[in-house]
Amino acid sequence: MSFLELIPDWLLIHGPAFLMALPLIMAAITAILPNKRVAWASTFIVTAILTLTAFSIALYNAEVGSTLYKMGGWAPPHGISLVIDALNAPVIVLIAVMAFITVIYAMPATIAEIKPNKRAPFYAAFLLSIAGLLGMVVSGDAFNVFVFLEVSSISTYVLVAMGAARDRRALSAAYNYLILGSIGATFFVIGVGFLYMETGTLNMADMARILADMDGGSRVSKIAFGFIVIGLGLKLAMFPLHAWLPGAYAYAPTPVTAFLASTATKAALYLLLRFTFFVFDPSYTYVADVLMFVLVGLGVIGMLFASLQAIFQTDVRRMLAFSSVAQVGYMLLGVGIATTASVAAGYLHLLNHAVIKGGLFLALGAMWYRFGITRTQDFQGLGQTMPWTMGAFTILGLSLVGVPFTAGFVSKINLAEAAADAGWWWAVGIIMLTSILALIYIGRVLLMAYFQSPPEVNGNVVDRNEAPLMMLFPMWVLAIASVVIGVEAGVMVDAATRAAELLLGTG
């Protein structure tokens, strides 16, 4: 615990509010900064501080257990509370770390992709998005969650639309995302409204207590649950509600895609966990039914269909986007089985997939940066022309498939074990089958990169042209992280198990 001794007590106590206040205020300042390089530097410093804060909060949480922060000194349930517990501490660290890594990468990427006069607003929107994501994860108040959900979503629409400098289709993708995202947020707030009507409180812990007293409540709380699941399902790209995701991932600026893929849907999934297991409880029959038939059903269908769709994509970014929808299916499957082991496995896959997909999109962005590559057939010979980038892509791609000694393997094997323990053998079969499908779509690209020679342009074979160090470093950090998690999974598995035990009340 020597690390915690270095951190001032003030940060540990006020950390939750500091986490969302710092990026929020700095976003406002960054928006009026005249110089785009200063904008990058301030974003870099802010995310570095956030990462440090997130780590110390998570360590502090592991030491002292759940903490409650009273916003403005008003005690819950009347005041707004910020809660740090075993469930959200890892997600906070994930968001902060991914933000930090993406900002390093964004330095060269924004120069190529964002017009100079839009760079300061870009970083401002990026900081706002971080503030919103952190806010919705730390908040213990259901309505406040909605507010931060909107803060992060609206800034994300802006970020996606900024891809228009590179590809005009970003505008229609952002518009799609805006409409569907707003519907999702509206459904969520309608659900919260019904819950407020039923329980008379907005504090999540208080809601949980009152609902438990009422044995799950009347039809109003059933409707509330339905609205919340659909609203969050839109945000986290649950299978039939994922229409916004491929476009948004494909045409957003590359650092935004990496950040979105690793945090935005993950934060929404965290909220789904928070609501299904913490506010509601799987012991209510309607919650159990939704878990069993809706989440598992849609999760499994999503795993199969989205993986198949990924195989037939010609655009690599869309391929990875469909793969993301499939991976969300794994997480939903874990959540839906609703045993401690399966929820832990789903939660672990949430964290691991964020690392893997974030890294894959960073590698893809670097390929675009050097060669303008977006299509699968352009990958030919990349093993020779960009060996380091392709190396990171390969490690992360294999991790996505679930090759032993990688992060993807750990979470998939945990999920399969949990499904088998619960007697869901068919689910184990589906996990294996979709892993093979993943091998097909990743393998197709890898074969292209390693077993074909680089293309010729004007009679000359394309030379080796490696990505800049500021792009290589972030993607290799994630690639190495995915291997480290695969070899030494103890810390991650423990964190996921603690989160699942908290949710299911078995700890």
Add this chain to the structure above:
Amino acid sequence: MSDPQNTSDNPLGRDPHVLLRVISKFLIPLIALFAFYVQFHGDYGPGGGFQAGVILAASVILYALVFGLAEAKRAFPPRLIRYGMTLGVLLYGGTGVVNFILGGEFLNYSTLASDAATGQHYGILAIELGVLTTVTTVMIAIFYAFGSRQPETSDEDW
């Protein structure tokens, strides 16, 4: 929507909107004044920064409707908008930071004065002023954006 410079094509040689102009010139300061009433009365009764901001912005919007967008932009230059929006957020967030520095929780206004009730009063005034600034400028920004198809802030401003 009338153009004050262009009165010559009127057969009567007179401005057809003279009534509108005179009445709105009389009303606009009152609307602005009412906005501040709503703002500062927000502590005691219905009202507050959001409502006041909308009313204050309405006075500028009325000016734009009657005297034209170009005149309104001369009275309230678009480049102020970005600073106004930011200033409001900073006022709000800055109050929270001051609370941090004074040893309280974020936005715990009780720390602002020795007496908790007075502190709450100061805190509310400060953050409502922030809300007023941001809401006013955002409302005007939305109106300017819809009123003119070109981007309001020129490329040099960003």
